[in-house]
Amino acid sequence: MLPDALRERAARVKLLALDVDGVLTDGRLHYGPEGEATKVFDVKDGLGLRLLRDEGIAIAIVSAKRSTMLERRLADLKISDACLGREDKRVALDEVRARANASLDEVCFVGDDVLDLPVLRVVGLAATPADGHALVRREVPWVLQACGGRGAVREVCDALLEARGRLEAAVETLLATR
Incomplete structure (x- = not known):
């Protein structure tokens, strides 16, 4: 649930930038018998991202x-703006922000661990999943009700659309195109 004090910030968001492990996934790695790692993504998060994209909000991944x-997964979600394998997430954020033509104040970033703090500290709207690291939960203004990989991203997507007064319309538009 988006706190009322953050509603105005949420309405200004032009770019949603996301960490992956612990945000789009639950942060766990499952290893198969051949040593291959797998991750689990929540389909509800994917639908939320589609709703945002259809409403003109840019989406980027910074990992x-x-x-x-x-x-x-990013190809399945039609997310083409991704800075992957980038240790300096602050620099990566500046790159995706420039491509989205968004100021720092117009960025919502969702991160779950201390390596995300340099980005979380500078964006207009910072959020962390319910199971984000304690230091992150203490520092960001928006601690989500859902955990990473279990609907946290959908919660953000819905809240951003709701802040614009567009959630129901976005859903109806989606349903009309099916």
């Missing part, structure tokens, strides 16, 4: 890690 399965 210190790179993986084939992540690239596959």
